[in-house]
Amino acid sequence: MLDELVELSAAPSRRRAVHAEYATPRRAVAHWVLLVAVLGVLTLALGLQTISSSVGEPGTVEPEAAVPVPAPSGGGAVIVRDGDHLAGVALPERTVALTFDDGPDPVWTAKVLEVLAREHVPATFFVVGSRAVEDPALIRKIVAGGHEVGDHTWSHADLATVPSWRANLELSLGQLGLAGSAGVSTSLLRPPYSSSPRALDAAQLRAVERATDAGYLVVLTDRDSEDWRRPGVEQIVANGGPTGTDGEVVLLHDGGGDRAETVAALPGLIEKYRAAGYRFTTVSDGLGLAGGANRPAETLPSLQGRVLGVAVHASSWLVVVMAWSMLIFGALTMIRTVMVVALARRHVRVSARRVAGPESLPPVSVLVPAYNESVGIERSVRSLVASNYPDLEVIVIDDGSTDGTGDVVESLGLAGVRLVRQANAGKAAALRAGTAAASHDVLVMLDGDTVFEPDTIRLLVQALRDPAVGAVSGNTKVGNRAGLLGRWQHLEYVSGFNLDRRLQDLLGCITTVPGAAGAFRRQAVEEAGGLSSETLAEDTDLTMAILRAGYTVVHEERARAWTEAPGSVNDLWRQRYRWSYGTMQSMWKHRRAVLDSTTSGRRLGWIGIPYLVFFQVLMPLVAPAIDLFALYGLLTGNAGPVLAVWLGFAVLQMAVTAYGLHLDGETLRPMWSQPLQQVFYRQLIYLVVIQSIASAVAGVRLPWHKLHRSGEVVVRA
CATH class of the missing domain: 3.20.20.370 (Glycoside hydrolase/deacetylase)
Structure with a gap:
């Protein structure tokens, strides 16, 4: 089944509707039944362990003094x-x-x-x-x-x-x-x-x-x-x-x-x-x-007793396994947190050295794939034209939009902006068409809802002065933070995605140059096989392929791009479902990176992919059980230790978030929402990943999800 993950072919014969890649997926409920069943088994196991635990040490607890009552008649024992x-x-x-x-x-x-x-x-x-x-x-x-x-x-x-x-x-x-x-x-x-x-x-x-x-x-x-x-x-x-x-x-x-x-x-x-x-x-x-x-x-009680014995042994084993899993993942999380914080400041210095010295200003082609982006495409294109970059062409690829996206671009009449129209074929195909139409060897790619700052392109391309660098990741910022969901995503981008990329940059294993902001060397893209439609995470797939081609990928936190994050829980679910599913497709597609002879290929196979497996696949699988164990601890007299651990991790997470906000020059005011993020948002993301994993294992073919756009992106100084 796993081989089917990378078979989302772009062949026209496989597309039964004009907008098939953006269609609503077939919903599967079997994995939710499985999740509920697993959590139910864990609950029963914990309950069995609770009732199987002796009250004190048998035979060593002296009864408390009590007032005797008359003994039963007869006087015998x-x-x-x-x-x-x-x-x-x-x-x-x-x-x-x-x-x-x-x-x-x-x-x-x-x-x-x-x-x-x-x-x-x-x-x-x-x-x-x-x-x-x-x-x-x-x-x-x-x-x-x-x-x-x-x-x-x-x-x-x-x-x-x-x-x-x-x-x-x-x-x-x-x-x-x-x-x-x-x-x-x-x-x-x-x-x-x-x-x-x-x-x-x-x-x-x-x-x-x-x-x-x-x-x-x-x-x-x-x-x-x-x-x-x-x-x-x-x-x-x-x-x-x-x-x-x-x-x-x-x-x-x-x-x-x-x-x-x-x-x-x-x-x-x-x-x-x-x-x-x-x-x-x-x-x-x-x-x-x-x-x-x-x-x-009797026969039935004997059978029930044997089943009970098996259940006791199994529950004991299961509880031990889960306890060790919690310990291992807790230790890995702590190590990851320490490394992220300890190396973030070093990355600031390393990144500054990359852009130091004389500027490199090669001609740049900016590719903007767009499907039904009429709400935000004008602002996105105008932000590109307003860039302070001297030699720039902007290519908007209208991927069969039905809302007049291409017409909006044409009506602007902006110099240096070209429109390419094509039948709906998906984002990767749109980027391939844009690459073919591009005049220059440096490609900058961004989504149709993204707004660049005037110096974003200038900062993105500086690291490409080093011929070993094949791609540069920008700093994606959430531009619609008015609601609670927007604030949570803003904190996640700052303390999760961007801090992670700083760490991965220093380790030489960035696995994703986000579609919202990235610069690429055309030669690296071609050697990597170009933009592929085999996965739903074309940005992750391309980044991994560039690493395997022998290039390095770096992160430039000063190159900021403002994107519109999902404004509803349903849209967030759909976005993260696609991200998680596509990331697993990409990992499976590039699983042989562990055998690559190039340094960057080995870093992908030995560090990058294991990092994703632990923190984006296994951790969400274990997280519901961890939460269940924590609830179990609260209800069985261990509230003190459980709350101490939870508060310890919460304080640590808040400190990391504050540090990330500081590095990005952001205000700390949104941090008031972080405790709520830990209670609700984290669970939502974990459930999304679980659904994606279940879909991947079951071989479900997941189509592209088109999100609703409001155009409410605010560029903050």
Whole structure:
């Protein structure tokens, strides 16, 4: 499909209408569906990562002091529903169930299982679902070892403090985690941050009631080893050991942190219970539950659990990739910003040296391609005639206009101005016709809506004194800045396009001499193959071809040209859509520049094109995800860091803009609109690029977009 990007042929047989190149494009919606789907997947991934993130470190967060309420009747540690009230069921005398929370952990759970196997002791493991799907083999090993598993929620959430919908989700996902990892379901639940029935407060009791209503046996504790405090091996044994002959449910941990003390204390604890004549059992076996608490999961929950496991792994990978992408692009943006600012002043000195010394005033042919430019063509042509350049011919190429553009030019009757009429064939064809009609070897090209200052041409051609220079880029200025959209584009031209060209000039890799203002050596244009209709960005295509022909391209910021920027969002979208699409066509067409032997060709292939790929293709693709991650940070308790980063970049961007305005001799007054530019305008441009990329990959043939003109170009001193 990519080869089709450069096949926008100018052959008449392919043009089905007189103004086909200016027609409205076929609109495609598939890529917008794809974009929404991708952002939806990212949102789901972030949501899954959020709910999979443990609340604090499991097993290390001590519950806040609360006012206890009367414990369920019966006094046992296992809470069940008995009619309309709760009852506590105890294990039989001299029966002990060792229970482990917060796993599985690949290190500590494995070590606990080794001790239990050596001592021939069964146990009950209350498993965090999100950890279970990360290590399903370990869950299967627990079950295969004769142990049983219980639900410890999906993310170790405090069921007493989360909303009811979140509590239900925690329990359901916890079950799916077990079903997907080991193919089992469980009727046992231990709420995180719980201890004995006597320590329940009102909120915890309500959470226990909801769990028993859902059919769970809620397993609390008789003996808390407090191993999560890491008090030392002897203290863990003392805390968890027997004090009489009552049945005991003992709380230990195999996850949530360093459990070396737990593993070391386990043999001593087992020995202490054996010495007291206790029998080791699982919770369900101690209660005499027929068939136990674990049963094979049904087919659908097992499948759902496996899908959930895949989604957790994929979302984790995706979040990591996006985090690294943000880091990489953030670093590249910072490097680019530093280089642009650091080298801009140097470019001022380099550019000044180019125009120093005796002037070179060769004869110049000015080419003005025009299609339906009747609104602004008179002002444009008069600005050229008013130039202080001594030997100048102006050639206006009317590309099949239907609004009387050619008639306007003829009616002016200006000396040195020639009109060439042709059937509509596109801007590149118009420039080819103008080049053929030109009398001189220095060509200056500008759009039909552009106004030159009196010394613009004189300044443009000075750099061509160096025979190695094939083209010179002028400084394009926005002439219609009255509205907010105009101000945003003005700031973009100053701090983006023109500062970028200064940097690219010093690096020898200017990729675009803008159609609004450029001077060319005819020989360089001919050696580059002339103006091509194979792309929609004929200016970028020609510039790259001139570089590959062995010439250098430079930027002259004093040669100012005032152009009319799009005055509506729709026109801006259409303009940037064409620019972005044409730039990608040009990059693909000149992709073999990496193999060019000329210095300028290598700079294009090794610096210029990668620069465009990173900052005009990949960056817009990543930008919506970056914004989504930033919004995610704001909504998940990371507002401080997110706002700090955003404000840091905003301040940096404003400083760069102010510097660019200073270099261009512009007032700082429009900068008040820049914060709004970051919120709205940047997103719009990114979406345009995304649409262009999708169209390019899909092989959509994009026609030329003719923009509306108002003629409201103000030349500012």
